[in-house]
Amino acid sequence: MWEDFIKYLGEAIDTSGNPAEKILYTALLLGIIFFIRHFAYKAAGLVFSNEKIRRRVSRIAVLAITIGAALGIILLWFNALNSLFIIAVILAVILLFSMRELIVKVFSFFYIRTVKPFTAGDRIEIAGAYGDVEEISLFKITLIEVRGWLHTATPTGRLIHIPNRSIFNGSYANESNAFPYVWRDLEVPITHQSNLEKAFAILQAAGKRELDLLVAKDHAQKERLESQAEFFNSNLLPQVTMWVDGNGVCLTLRYLTRNTEMAASETRLWKYIYHRFAGTADIDYSPAALAVQFPQAQPHSQAQPNFPAE
Structure with a gap:
């Protein structure tokens, strides 16, 4: 396509007239464009003191002179009929280029809808x-x-x-279309001297409690949950892992929750874990963690508070 257009331009060149004069006039028009581009801003400053108006006027002047010079060069080198065709092609290309964003946006809309x-x-x-x-x-x-x-x-x-x-x-x-659930990690830092088995058991019980609540809300989707979990190379059951550093032991509970209930589920888990840890004498938080203070009336109670589901 471009080869044909270039070939057409070569055949459409007007060979009449003095080529030296055409070259001179072309150089003159290009010089005018160069001059206007470099001095339009300064010239506009002589008339307008407002910076916004000054920049706007200089841009309009550069654009108008450039378009006029381009049309003059086309009319200089091609006859009237060919010049009109070439100008129409250039305008069509400019129009398509300026509308490319609009075309892409409209296509994207129909793609999303379809x-x-x-x-x-x-x-x-x-x-x-x-x-x-x-x-x-x-x-x-x-x-x-x-x-x-x-x-x-x-x-x-x-x-x-x-x-x-x-x-x-x-x-x-x-996160909603195929599998509206996400796995979350809850990190619980404890000391090196803490009873790891009890801490593991408390975190696993907290995760199991959250899973039971999730399945109770969406019992009809349990099989779908299990199949989707297999697709993501995971399972529904909560997992507890650990890593150790100089500050203590960090236990990480990985659990499943709805993507729209991440904050609520994390709050429920923390409440459950804090109260269970408060009733266990041989589990302490790492010095790097901040402990929550509970009322003195129930410092070591094993009874679980009745927190709302949400």
């Missing part, structure tokens, strides 16, 4: 933003921001507007 990588209500991560999809419009995706500057995965109160073409510019993750 393929449905995510829909309204899904929790996704895209273009560095994380949140719940509020709306998918012709040009943008609106997210209810989650987490943001907050430590917990809760809405920040902001709406984030992302160009829908971002789906083609990088990776994205949908």
Whole structure:
């Protein structure tokens, strides 16, 4: 296509007239463009004192002179009919180039609506933003921001507007579409002298309690949960691992929760673990951790507080 157009330009050149004069006029027009580009800003400053108006006028002057000089060069080297065709082609190319963003956005909208990588209500991560999809419009995706500057995965109160073409510019993750659950890690630091077996048992019981609550809420999805867990090379049962450093022993509880209840589940687990540790004499927190103070009336009670599910 481009080869044909270049061939057409070679055949459409107007050979009449003095070539030296055409070259001279062409050099003169190019010189005018060069002069205007370098001195338009200073010239506008002589008339306008406002910086914004000064820059705007200089840009408009450069654009107008450049377009006029380009048209003059085309009319100089080609006859009228060929010049009109070449100008039309150049304008069409400029129009397509300026509208490429619009074309990509519209195509992205129909792609999202047709393929449905995510829909309204899904929790996704895209273009560095994380949140719940509020709306998918012709040009943008609106997210209810989650987490943001907050430590917990809760809405920040902001709406984030992302160009829908971002789906083609990088990776994205949908936490709601196929598997609306995530694995979370809860790190509990204790001293070297603590009873590890008891600490392991308390964390496993806390994770099992959270899993039972999850299955009780979504009992019909238990088989689906198990199959999806196998797909992610994991299982539903909570796992406890440990690592040791100079400050003590860090136990890590890995548990499954809904992606929309991460903050609530973490709060329930911490409450359960704190109260169980408070009733166990041979488990102490690492010196690097801050302990929670409980009322004196129940310093070593084994009874579990009746925390709400949410």
